[in-house]
Amino acid sequence: MKRIVLLGATGSIGRQAIEVIDANDDLELVAAMSGRQAIEVIDANDDLELVAAMSGTQAIEGLAPLTQVGGDPTELLERAEPDLVLNAIVGFAGLPATLWALERGVPLALANKESLVAAGELALAAQERGGGPLVPVDSEHSAAFQCLECRRDDQVMSLVLTASGGPFRGRSRDDLADVTPADALAHPTWTMGPKITVDSATLANKGLELIEAHFLFRLPYERIDVAVQPTSIVHALVRFRDGGALAHLGYPDMRVPISYALTYPRREATPIPPLDFASGLTLEFHPPDLETFPLLGLAREAGERGGTYACAYNAANEVAVAAFLAGRLPFLAIADVVEETLAEVDGAPARDLAELVEADTRARALAERSLAVA
Ligand code: MG
Numbered sequence: 001m002k003r004i005v006l007l008g009a010t011g012s013i014g015r016q017a018i019e020v021i022d023a024n025d026d027l028e029l030v031a032a033m034s035g036r037q038a039i040e041v042i043d044a045n046d047d048l049e050l051v052a053a054m055s056g057t058q059a060i061e062g063l064a065p066l067t068q069v070g071g072d073p074t075e076l077l078e079r080a081e082p083d084l085v086l087n088a089i090v091g092f093a094g095l096p097a098t099l100w101a102l103e104r105g106v107p108l109a110l111a112n113k114e115s116l117v118a119a120g121e122l123a124l125a126a127q128e129r130g131g132g133p134l135v136p137v138d139s140e141h142s143a144a145f146q147c148l149e150c151r152r153d154d155q156v157m158s159l160v161l162t163a164s165g166g167p168f169r170g171r172s173r174d175d176l177a178d179v180t181p182a183d184a185l186a187h188p189t190w191t192m193g194p195k196i197t198v199d200s201a202t203l204a205n206k207g208l209e210l211i212e213a214h215f216l217f218r219l220p221y222e223r224i225d226v227a228v229q230p231t232s233i234v235h236a237l238v239r240f241r242d243g244g245a246l247a248h249l250g251y252p253d254m255r256v257p258i259s260y261a262l263t264y265p266r267r268e269a270t271p272i273p274p275l276d277f278a279s280g281l282t283l284e285f286h287p288p289d290l291e292t293f294p295l296l297g298l299a300r301e302a303g304e305r306g307g308t309y310a311c312a313y314n315a316a317n318e319v320a321v322a323a324f325l326a327g328r329l330p331f332l333a334i335a336d337v338v339e340e341t342l343a344e345v346d347g348a349p350a351r352d353l354a355e356l357v358e359a360d361t362r363a364r365a366l367a368e369r370s371l372a373v374a
Contacts, residue, residue: 003030005080007073007097008088010034010059012193013111020259031066031080073097087112090195091318105132109261113138113212118311120215135261142257143235143248160237162229164189166201173292179331189232189252198321207299211310221304228286294335307347312363316341319367340370
């Protein structure tokens with residue numbers, strides 16, 4: 001029996017993870033934690049209406065023998081002594097739990113991409129010390145992980161992350177001047193939480209995923225490409241030096257990568273139907289529109305500059321997205337806030353978590369200042 005702690009239990013990933021755990025007799029949920037973010041976003045925005053809800057405490061009670069709402073996730077981890085941690089916390093707040101698991105060699109299923117983006121170097125060093133497996137839950141990274149499994153690094157030429165393009169694919173900058181949070185939250189292929197859905201609409205999500213992939217697979221940025229694949233059937237491709245490429249295909253359903261990470265390396269059964277080629281699958285690919293969606297290029301730049309630039313990118317984006325969802329910032333200004341913040345931070349590397357938290361705090365303050373001017 002694998003004893004699992006689920007962090008971010010009431011979010012989209014958390015709820016689907018509970019389905020996967022319930023359906024598998026070898027998986028046991030021993031502790032669950034939820035935050036409070038979603039309700040704050042909805043409360044702050046007049047366009048969003050909460051039609052049904054349970055309180056954080058009600059939503060999580062009874063899910064597991066140990067539960068916690070808000071607070072320090074590492075306290076819950078200490079008490080629960082898990083065999084595996086599924087970290088589905090949203091944003092920088094997920095970082096301490098990631099480092100806790102990696103440092104101790106406790107297997108980590110990682111759905112919190114921000115912790116690798118902001119703390120890639122620290123996380124890799126912790127993983128080297130701990131020696132436990134890190135299996136990504138992000139669909140593109142799970143796909144790439146599977147294509148790369150058991151292959152030697154020198155065989156791999158490059159990795160291609162796919163993007164649906166989000167709800168505004170094909171639009172120009174002019175078309176996007178007046179989009180509302182409700183427009184940005186209408187994702188064509190994936191149903192997700194509000195932060196990541198806005199990030200998908202700006203392509204910041206793909207930017208974060210680019211940096212996440214750089215650390216996860218230890219590939220230089222020039223060997224990671226992004227392609228738009230509107231139906232979200234191909235989740236990633238790996239190109240090899242002999243001209244061959246392997247792709248991972250599947251319906252856009254997060255229960256697949258969640259199950260893969262929770263049951264790794266056993267690839268247990270799920271109730272997801274196999275791909276139906278008779279019903280007409282469309283697999284077209286396009287290059288991303290970097291002009292309309294500058295956050296993708298800004299992420300690549302921040303990643304290439306190294307140090308805490310990626311941490312600042314993430315921090316500024318979190319601040320700007322929260323302001324957009326609260327109706328305080330136009331959609332196109334999200335990228336402006338991130339760009340201005342990146343121009344002002346020093347990007348000096350962080351030697352430990354405390355220095356990283358400082359870099360994150362400074363970037364947030366700069367982003368807030370840039371919001372006040374916008
Ligand atoms: Mg993804």
